[in-house]
Amino acid sequence: MQQRINNTLGRMMITGDEGSWDYGFLESLQEQMTTRGSLSPRQQEILQQVEGRWSDEALKSRATWTESWTEDQDSKFNIALQYYRKTGYYGNIVYKYLTTEGIRCTGMTPSEKEYNKLVLNKYAAGVIRNIQSESKFPVGGTAIFRTGARTNKNKPCVILKHGNAEHVNSHAKGAKPIQVLPIGSSTPCWTEERWLKKAKKKK
16 A cells, blocks of 8 residues: 555656645655554545556656647636636636746746636637627727716727736626726726627718
């Protein structure tokens, strides 16, 4: 039993996963084996599951996933990271790949499980759609705040720039971040496209 634990820990050390839950769990089993000499049936069951996640086949699958990682996947993952950094969910994954300042750590590819957990859900899908969709308001153009906007109701504004992953706040439809300058103001502000409507062209 001790040998099985040590072998799996060794695999994790080789791949640099000492910070994972699996590694911490096996360390606790290692300590228990030293002090008590045995594991409970439930602990043995979980040990078997952990071994499966670090088998030759599992590691090969992980390597294939990393090698086939695309720019599109990376972009979507980064958007999801920034979104969940603001919501507070999935902190164990978010701060594995982002610094406390929100800067992406270089040279790190998430596991397939981490990617699916963060990206393949309806909330992240909405956020990614908002960021990656083409804007209805071109930079340099004008728009008008809708009556339902929280601030600057019915005020005209100039479109300054479109936001990126760091500016996203919502998965709601039309919540694409956009920076505008309200007419008559010297201070730009961030809003979302859903709070704007196109200005009518003068005849």
